[in-house]
Amino acid sequence: MTHFKTGIEFAKQLDKTDVLSDFRNQFHIPKNHHGDPLIYMCGNSLGLQPKSTQSYINQELEDWANLGVEGHTQAKNPWLNYHEYLTGSMAQIVGAKPIEVVVMNTLTVNLHLMMVSFYKPTKSRYKILIEADAFPSDKYAVESQLRHHGINEKEGLILWHPPKGENLAKYEDLEQILKQEGNQIALIMIGAVNYYTGQFFDLKHITQLGHKYGCVVGFDCAHGAGNVALNLHESGADFATWCTYKYLNSGPGSLSGCFVHERHAYNKELNRFTGWWSHNKNTRFKMRDDFDLMPGAEGWQLSNPPILSMAAIKASLDIFEAATMPKLIEKSKLLTGYFEFLLHELRSDRIHIITPTNPDERGCQLSIQVKNADKSLFNQLTEAGVIADWREPDVIRCAPTPLYNQFLDVYNTVNILKSLLND
Ligand SMILES: *Cc1c(COP(=O)(O)O)cnc(C)c1O
Numbered sequence: 001m002t003h004f005k006t007g008i009e010f011a012k013q014l015d016k017t018d019v020l021s022d023f024r025n026q027f028h029i030p031k032n033h034h035g036d037p038l039i040y041m042c043g044n045s046l047g048l049q050p051k052s053t054q055s056y057i058n059q060e061l062e063d064w065a066n067l068g069v070e071g072h073t074q075a076k077n078p079w080l081n082y083h084e085y086l087t088g089s090m091a092q093i094v095g096a097k098p099i100e101v102v103v104m105n106t107l108t109v110n111l112h113l114m115m116v117s118f119y120k121p122t123k124s125r126y127k128i129l130i131e132a133d134a135f136p137s138d139k140y141a142v143e144s145q146l147r148h149h150g151i152n153e154k155e156g157l158i159l160w161h162p163p164k165g166e167n168l169a170k171y172e173d174l175e176q177i178l179k180q181e182g183n184q185i186a187l188i189m190i191g192a193v194n195y196y197t198g199q200f201f202d203l204k205h206i207t208q209l210g211h212k213y214g215c216v217v218g219f220d221c222a223h224g225a226g227n228v229a230l231n232l233h234e235s236g237a238d239f240a241t242w243c244t245y246k247y248l249n250s251g252p253g254s255l256s257g258c259f260v261h262e263r264h265a266y267n268k269e270l271n272r273f274t275g276w277w278s279h280n281k282n283t284r285f286k287m288r289d290d291f292d293l294m295p296g297a298e299g300w301q302l303s304n305p306p307i308l309s310m311a312a313i314k315a316s317l318d319i320f321e322a323a324t325m326p327k328l329i330e331k332s333k334l335l336t337g338y339f340e341f342l343l344h345e346l347r348s349d350r351i352h353i354i355t356p357t358n359p360d361e362r363g364c365q366l367s368i369q370v371k372n373a374d375k376s377l378f379n380q381l382t383e384a385g386v387i388a389d390w391r392e393p394d395v396i397r398c399a400p401t402p403l404y405n406q407f408l409d410v411y412n413t414v415n416i417l418k419s420l421l422n423d
């Protein structure tokens with residue numbers, strides 16, 4: 001591990017030796033009233049806009065203007081196949097095979113579509129297990145699935161809690177739950193990287209545990225995609241979903257990615273909701289054929305997709321392909337490690353980092369708990385030019401992302417926090 005030093009010179013030196021430093025210039029960095037760039041630590045919430053996004057979208061606007069409906073086949077990037085242009089690089093980012101990946105719908109919609117296929121409650125096995133502090137949308141989705149099947153949500157929902165007084169979930173506790181009631185659990189659905197603590201779970205371990213007890217296992221990778229090495233295929237998970245507007249920089253409300261493990265690719269018995277886009281693409285436009293299901297994750301599509309949103313995703317994925325996940329993760333560990341080091345050097349007893357200290361159990365996020373703080377501290381931080389994220393009652397989440405954050409951003413953030421804490 002690198003020997004970090006305090007002092008601004010060291011931050012500048014890290015930026016100088018950073019092989020990915022040029023990628024920052026490919027992004028629009030938000031500015032303050034004076035035109036100075038803000039310190040953007042919020043890539044976990046909404047990633048920044050690549051400068052290339054506009055031209056990718058303009059291409060499709062132009063083709064639409066010039067070609068109308070013919071754009072489906074005659075556009076520079078024919079729209080009929082547009083989602084396929086995203087599959088290869090998206091599969092690489094999440095560690096999957098192309099047949100296992102599709103970009104479609106939005107995240108919570110895909111969670112529901114996956115549960116239509118993979119949550120099949122019976123009289124004796126009907127419960128769903130999630131982590132205690134799951135993202136609200138996931139919890140609401142799961143609760144509504146239980147209700148949809150006529151199951152009392154209090155009875156049917158099991159929460160995997162961290163030990164009392166702690167923030168991070170422990171695998172022993174998961175094992176204990178499974179030992180006690182694993183034979184009643186139909187589905188385990190966990191956020192691969194917990195949005196609040198930044199804890200990156202061992203997907204393979206959880207999947208193996210779940211499968212051992214006969215449960216289906218799926219992951220919400222919203223905070224993992226483009227951030228950590230998910231290795232979805234290797235993990236053996238049955239399904240996964242994620243959004244593309246956080247670390248994948250594809251714009252507010254952009255589409256979601258979906259993974260269905262290869263072992264389910266040709267299983268036509270697996271019940272699902274379908275539409276014309278789940279039909280064999282070679283005969284789709286004959287329109288009168290009996291339904292012929294497409295194999296792989298593509299077979300879960302319903303509609304012809306929004307090309308403008310996909311153009312933004314394509315712009316972003318091309319940047320990821322140039323940077324590559326291994327290099328991004330290498331920088332990410334350095335960036336977050338440096339952040340952690342500087343926070344420790346503050347030697348403030350008001351600060352407690354709740355994110356795991358092990359670099360393999362986290363991505364580019366530190367959740368900083370500040371004793372006796374309220375939102376005014378966070379407002380001052382914003383005022384001072386740091387765009388981070390506040391979670392009640394006392395946690396500041398910061399995500400230094402390797403594509404566009406500098407080591408200097410981290411240095412400045414800690415310096416500003418220091419002065420605020422001393423006020
Ligand atoms: C961001 C996020 C969501 C948001 O869902 P949308 O359907 O895209 O609005 C859901 N779940 C998790 C875990 C998230 O991090």
